[in-house]
Amino acid sequence: MKKKVLSFALAAVLSAGLLTACGSDASTTAAQTDAAAPESTAAAVTEEAGSESTAAQEAESTAETTVESKGKVTVAATSVPHAEILEAAKPLMAAKGWELVVTEFTDYVQPNEVVEAGDMDANYFQHITYMESYNEEKGTHLVNAGNIHYEPLGVYPGKQSDLAAITDGAEIAVPNDTTNEARALLLLQEQGLITLNDGAGITATVNDIKENPHKIKFVELAAEQIPRSLPDFDFAVINGNYALEAGLNAADDALAVETSDSDAVKKYVNVIAVKEGNENNEGIKALVEVLKSDEMKKFINDTYQGSVVPYEG
Template sequence: MKRLKLAALAATAALTLAACNSADGNSAADGSEETIKIGVNGADSPQWPVIVELAKEEGINLEVVEFTDYIMPNKALAAGDIDLNAFQTISFFSNFVAESGEDLAPVGTTVFAPLGVYSDKIESLDELQKGDQVAIPNDASTLPRALNLLQEAGVIELADDFGITGDLDKITSNPLELEFVAMEPQQTARVLPDVAIALINNGVAVQAGLTPAEDAVVYEDTESESIEPYINIIASRADEADNENYLKIVELYQHPEVEEAINKEFKGSMFIIRKSAEETAEMFEKMKTFYK
């Protein structure tokens, strides 16, 4: 399987908030423990029960609060309704901070989940035919990431100034005259039988029963130095970014037991990224230059 570099943003946005719930089914803190509320998408993901148990050993009652979108976790964090969140890439987060003006900051890294190209019709991008339809996420963060992946695969060429914020108008060469059908990210997996290829976010692919490491025609290279925009983070309010217990939660997320749970569930399609608080802060400063 060909593995490729990535070059653009990673994250999607919807608009609805789910009910809050605790990952361990107990939202009440033990009197001897500090309670920390962390907002996530997918409270049933395998890492959270492990992290909750590890946190208890550190005297922390970690309450996992479920959201169903990619907007409200940051708003809830800024409003003080939760203490941390863990659901987004550093680039998506940087864009949110720039647009909203909220005083938030990343405190550490969690995972990287590669974007992939999938197909029910072909096994190699060399099999693409003239005029084939390509399903592509339409959100401003994932669309440029997907186009960069196709450029890395040699399918299209993009303008020199495409960067990580370009769009379909920045395609300078499309030899196969591919027809790009932009749609909501969740729809890309559903239309797979109807298009030649679909570019599908890792989470959407897994929800659709796909295993990126096995089923993707191509996907982003986890060993590339260019993965920084797509690394997921834990975020807090900026004035609390050095909170020792918050940094402890980051450390627990990167624990070998958590990595084992993730590998078992996602079969090598999601990867723990271990960066220090200082390295994470440097990534944030770099990302902010794209969203001034």
Template sequence: MKKLSLFVLAIITALVLSACGSSSASTTEGKETVKVKIGVNGSDGIQWPILQEKAAKEGIEIELVEFADYTLPNNALAQGDIDLNAFQHLSFLSQYVKESGNDLIPIGSTMFAPLGVYSEKIKDISEIKEGDKIAIPDDPTNQARALRLLEAGKLITLADDFGLAGDPSQITENPLNLEIIPMVAQQTPRVLPDVTAAIINNGVAGQAGFSPGEDPIFKEAGDNESIYPYVNLIAARAEDKDNETFKRIVELYQEDDIKQAVAEDTKGGSSLVILTQEQLDETFSNLLK
């Protein structure tokens, strides 16, 4: 009986040691896995699985939470349903913070995705003629940005105090009497058969099957500080500004393999832009004024 008891004890000990070994194998360098939910608007970019794989090697499990439009990811972040989001530029975030009062902040830059003018009817913006219909996004910051793009194309003139959240009422000159039609950003590609041209967000264009690097007949330039308000970002709640895990996710995103993935995925339509935290903070602070 004594020998049997010792035998049973040995089996139990072996099972316990085996279980401990399995637990250790499921950790990364002795660290427990940290789960982070990131809200996105379109999770099909090839940078995301690359980021997830790199983060997993450091014990960070990234779950992508996809949202159907631009109004939901910031609310979800503010309410604590997700930990970070990555879908918007600085100007959009500043507008949300001013309107909602929720304390969200940028903790890292990601990419610059220029707005483009797309058309099924013309090949050059100079071909736009009297009375043509132009569709633009209707969210405040991208609407203003789209109107700025039409001004850059010498189609309209905007008021001197137009700013970053202006609207069509601040068009001071419209010599071609263009009919400018604001609409939900995701609808802009779908109305191309019915309008002369549409200004389409880079990500929305990609989802609609366009090549943002090749298909626009006119697009934003992205070579100076004027683009800072439109640089995309990773946002967090202000209370998490010093979270080391979140900072590490930003660092992993800004590495060369992600840079190459973004260029490849968008066929040159978007580019990784790395702003320092000081540049982010300064731009964001100015936008909040």
């Protein structure tokens, strides 16, 4: 036991001597330099620990602020541009607590059927005039939950490329559904190719053509079929979404398009359609708010360069 005490005392004396030596003027700089490395390492460890602590706190804070899920909003849509726009809206919907589920269709009938049947919450593919016409023809109960965008209808070149030099007897393909056919005929009337009966308006059909100086032959086709049939006709009037799917851009490829200040655009604004009674559902209101947000307007303008235009109003 005495040996252990003696050893401890000796060690203490030696340590004191060493400390005294470090405190002398001759060795101060070297001692401080030697001490710098462990102090720096200690600081780095402290900083790293602090960073880990901060990251942990941020992760905990993020977890605490995660938006509580409010459920799903299911939407039927045609692929371009509607489904693309909805895909871009998903993060904004998620930030509001909603999971946006999009199902794509290739026609203009099934999206309305699934909403009318209650199988899906909403659809996004049609303009308001088509929806109203569909209700009248099918006895459905669809209503407009929000005006989102419009797609300028365009006249595209096929066998011929100059509307001003159109040949007599030229064939022009137009959509065969009631409202889009009227829209096509109104656009052709604006180009001076035909004259419609007074008051024909958005219900116009080829039977309402009063003057047809070039004896144009109008071929009525399902809207989705026209782009792939374009080479078979002299010209064709194509819906904006189907033109985009075919790689056509109204701003660059069309010979004539509807103008943003035309009365027709107001009648052909694309809408979020729901079954009557569901237009004020929380999820639907959130969807409309997101689609009309500045973020989504920018996405639409940047992506489609005038082929799809956000609706103001």
